[in-house]
Amino acid sequence: xxxxxxxxxxxxxxxxxxxxxxxxxxxxxxxxxxxxxxxxxxxxxxxxxxxxxxxxxxxxxxxxxxxxxxxxxxxxxxxxxxxxxxxxxxx
Numbered sequence: 001x002x003x004x005x006x007x008x009x010x011x012x013x014x015x016x017x018x019x020x021x022x023x024x025x026x027x028x029x030x031x032x033x034x035x036x037x038x039x040x041x042x043x044x045x046x047x048x049x050x051x052x053x054x055x056x057x058x059x060x061x062x063x064x065x066x067x068x069x070x071x072x073x074x075x076x077x078x079x080x081x082x083x084x085x086x087x088x089x090x091x
Contacts, residue, residue, distance in 0.1 A: 004042070004044060005045045006045060006049070007045055007046040007048050008045070008048070009037075009046060009048050009049075009050055009080070010047050010048065010049050010054050010059070011049075011050055011051070011052040011054075012049050012051060012052070012056070013051065013052075013053075013056070014040050014051065015037070015049035015050055015051045016031075016049075016050050018038070019031035019038035019039075019047075019049045020038050023040055024051050024076070025076050025077070026040065026042075026063065026065075026073060027069070027072060027073070027076075027081070028040060028042065029041065031036060031049070033047065033050040035076070036050060037049060037050055038050075042063070043077070047061070067076070
C-alpha cells in the first residue's frame with residue numbers, strides 16, 4: 001500500500017458553519033460529525049474542522065478540479081459576491 005493523506009485538522013471559529021460553507025462552495029456532500037470534528041470528505045481524504053478561540057494562522061489548500069467544476073465554483077463565488085485574493089472576480 002502506498003502512502004496517502006488520510007485527513008488534516010483545520011481550525012475555525014465555527015466548525016459547522018465553516019464546513020457547510022466549504023461543501024456548498026465546492027459542491028461536495030454535507031459534512032459529517034466525527035467526535036468533536038466536522039469532517040468534509042474530499043476525494044480519499046478529509047478536512048476535519050475543529051473550533052478554537054485562539055488566533056488562526058492563514059493556511060493554503062489547493063483543490064484540483066475540472067474546467068466545468070471550476071466554472072461552477074466560480075459562479076457560486078460570484079453569486080455570493082465574495083472577495084477573492086487579487087481583486088474582484090470578473091463577470
